[in-house]
Amino acid sequence: MKKDLLHTPEGFRDIYNGECYQKKILEKNLHKVCHSYGYNDIETPTMEFFDVFNKERGSIPSNEMFKLFDKYGNTLVLRPDFTPSISRVAAKYFEDSVLPIKLCYQGNTFINDNKYYQGRLKENTVIGAELINETSLEADFEIIAMLIDCMKASGLKEFQVEVGNVAYYNGLLHEANISGEMAEELTNLIREKNYFGVEELLNSLNINPDIKKTLLELPQLFGSVEILDRAKQLTINEEMTDAITHLQNLYKLLTDNGYDEYISFDLGSLSVHSYYTGIIFSAYTFGMGRAVATGGRYDKLMGQFGQDKASIGFSIIIDAVMAAIERQGIRLETHGESYLLVYSKNSYKTALKKATKLRNEGIKTCIIKNNLSKNDADYLEYAKNAYLNKVIFIDDNGNERECL
Amino acid sequence: MRYITIALAKGRLAKKALEIFEQVGVSCEEMKDEKTRKLIFTNEELKLKFFLAKPSDVPTYVEYGAADIGIVGKDTILEEQRNLYEVYDLNIGKCRMCVCGPASAKDKLMHHELIRVASKYPNIAKDYFYNKKHQTVEIIKLNGSVELAPIVGLAEVIVDIVETGATLKENGLEVLEEIAPLSARIVVNQVSMKMENKRITKLINDVKNYLESND
Numbered sequence: 261m262k263k264d265l266l267h268t269p270e271g272f273r274d275i276y277n278g279e280c281y282q283k284k285i286l287e288k289n290l291h292k293v294c295h296s297y298g299y300n301d302i303e304t305p306t307m308e309f310f311d312v313f314n315k316e317r318g319s320i321p322s323n324e325m326f327k328l329f330d331k332y333g334n335t336l337v338l339r340p341d342f343t344p345s346i347s348r349v350a351a352k353y354f355e356d357s358v359l360p361i362k363l364c365y366q367g368n369t370f371i372n373d374n375k376y377y378q379g380r381l382k383e384n385t386v387i388g389a390e391l392i393n394e395t396s397l398e399a400d401f402e403i404i405a406m407l408i409d410c411m412k413a414s415g416l417k418e419f420q421v422e423v424g425n426v427a428y429y430n431g432l433l434h435e436a437n438i439s440g441e442m443a444e445e446l447t448n449l450i451r452e453k454n455y456f457g458v459e460e461l462l463n464s465l466n467i468n469p470d471i472k473k474t475l476l477e478l479p480q481l482f483g484s485v486e487i488l489d490r491a492k493q494l495t496i497n498e499e500m501t502d503a504i505t506h507l508q509n510l511y512k513l514l515t516d517n518g519y520d521e522y523i524s525f526d527l528g529s530l531s532v533h534s535y536y537t538g539i540i541f542s543a544y545t546f547g548m549g550r551a552v553a554t555g556g557r558y559d560k561l562m563g564q565f566g567q568d569k570a571s572i573g574f575s576i577i578i579d580a581v582m583a584a585i586e587r588q589g590i591r592l593e594t595h596g597e598s599y600l601l602v603y604s605k606n607s608y609k610t611a612l613k614k615a616t617k618l619r620n621e622g623i624k625t626c627i628i629k630n631n632l633s634k635n636d637a638d639y640l641e642y643a644k645n646a647y648l649n650k651v652i653f654i655d656d657n658g659n660e661r662e663c664l
Numbered sequence: 665m666r667y668i669t670i671a672l673a674k675g676r677l678a679k680k681a682l683e684i685f686e687q688v689g690v691s692c693e694e695m696k697d698e699k700t701r702k703l704i705f706t707n708e709e710l711k712l713k714f715f716l717a718k719p720s721d722v723p724t725y726v727e728y729g730a731a732d733i734g735i736v737g738k739d740t741i742l743e744e745q746r747n748l749y750e751v752y753d754l755n756i757g758k759c760r761m762c763v764c765g766p767a768s769a770k771d772k773l774m775h776h777e778l779i780r781v782a783s784k785y786p787n788i789a790k791d792y793f794y795n796k797k798h799q800t801v802e803i804i805k806l807n808g809s810v811e812l813a814p815i816v817g818l819a820e821v822i823v824d825i826v827e828t829g830a831t832l833k834e835n836g837l838e839v840l841e842e843i844a845p846l847s848a849r850i851v852v853n854q855v856s857m858k859m860e861n862k863r864i865t866k867l868i869n870d871v872k873n874y875l876e877s878n879d
Contacts, residue, residue: 549729
């Protein structure tokens with residue numbers, strides 16, 4: 261065995277056996293939810309031009325993307341994120357479309373995160389949905405409801421979808437006349453909920469005390485729906501009031517449809533993706549120290565590829581959900597019977613016939629030859645690991661014996 | 665009810681933080697036994713767990729959610745650059761992160777020239793020189809007695825924590841520039857802050873009210 265050939269590069273890994281099985285079920289369950297809402301699949305290439313994701317687009321920092329060159333010297337990247345790709349597609353193929361476009365996708369994203377040591381994956385499978393050409397409250401509701409249905413379909417019982425609205429913060433920034441580097445620093449401090457950092461920065465600036473008060477309170481404006489009332493008292497312009505009214509209306513719609521128990525709010529949650537323009541949200545659960553899904557409204561991104569189209573979407577990091585369900589002891593199962601047929605030296609034909617019959621009925625059937633050095637318990641163990649629930653031995657005379 | 669786990673940076677900081685916790689009704693008797701070999705301590709009544717960790721590991725435990733809350737110095741937070749919520753300044757263990765060296769080195773910080781900087785905090789040093797001062801420097805990572813570096817000619821200046829400045833003075837060094845004030849902070853895992861919001865916020869507010877009423 262060539263031991264040095266056995267490793268995968270840091271941040272990349274093999275997924276196999278039970279874990280892979282679970283992952284496939286999870287993907288299927290999530291996909292089913294997206295399909296049930298009438299979202300159609302789309303595939304975009306793994307590699308795109310760097311410019312699709314550059315700073316103006318507001319994706320991730322340039323040095324966290326895997327880059328390569330094509331033969332013309334163009335810089336290509338392995339996609340770090342799906343949303344800009346979908347926007348590109350929508351601008352290219354659905355330019356004239358007036359009615360809503362509903363798309364869902366699944367694939368791997370690549371982020372060359374260099375800050376960490378082993379353990380943080382650089383390749384992640386994500387599944388997501390985008391609703392394009394629709395700016396209504398109903399669209400925001402649909403995406404959040406769908407995300408909650410996905411979380412439930414993944415087997416999670418305890419999770420939170422936390423909703424914010426970047427329009428609130430942007431309204432505040434406009435009023436305070438803060439932009440550029442200073443705005444970036446302030447955004448980072450608020451995102452980290454660093455109250456005194458925010459205070460220190462604001463003290464160094466000459467801004468209106470009312471605006472300052474709101475900015476100072478922003479890192480603490482999170483929790484259940486009541487914080488929206490508090491946030492409303494702090495608004496100083498129409499943009500901000502509208503942002504809160506929108507969240508309140510959204511909450512009402514979610515409550516009317518029984519989704520409210522999973523909802524909380526955070527007006528200080530600001531995404532690292534600067535393309536978001538309206539509501540943004542993240543899903544959290546126990547056992548995973550970071551969000552398992554994120555999303556939001558991005559009405560201006562598509563304009564950068566041609567013409568503005570209001571859009572909203574979410575993306576679920578399958579690998580993060582997998583880690584969470586594993587740590588919470590949740591096991592995903594497929595229902596229905598499945599067989600392991602163990603044939604002997606002279607019963608292959610009989611076994612094959614039976615297997616074909618079962619397979620034609622859509623029943624998962626695996627056949628293997630009886631290895632005489634192994635006993636019943638070994639085969640039961642084998643079946644368990646292969647997610648097969650019945651073991652049948654077929655002897656040389658064609659007689660079947662079920663092993664229990 | 666789930667346990668809330670608190671990671672404390674080993675040393676003086678942990679002692680002080682535990683004193684504060686005790687004042688707000690969060691005590692952990694097991695931990696007071698200095699001879700104990702236990703690594704993790706539990707308060708069953710409040711469903712809290714405590715453990716001591718190397719200061720530089722505290723942000724890691726908290727980022728990954730192995731601890732919900734951490735008590736750690738700002739120096740470590742700056743150096744480790746982890747994704748955390750930094751929610752409260754305990755105002756204990758106050759000191760400063762500074763660029764230090766012999767008085768003669770002052771001039772070398774003025775003209776963007778390439779110099780060698782020794783530090784236990786390479787990320788802080790790099791961030792300060794590259795992003796704030798726009799000076800290209802060679803960072804030399806050391807693990808202790810950083811003051812030696814300029815004396816024996818390993819580096820022109822050092823980046824280190826300064827409390828009283830006595831060690832510097834005794835060795836003919838001085839503070840040349842201040843990078844940031846430091847003190848102990850409460851940090852919280854981003855998911856814990858949402859999932860256990862009520863309990864964590866209560867704990868932080870209790871600490872805050874106690875410290876502010878003592879001012």
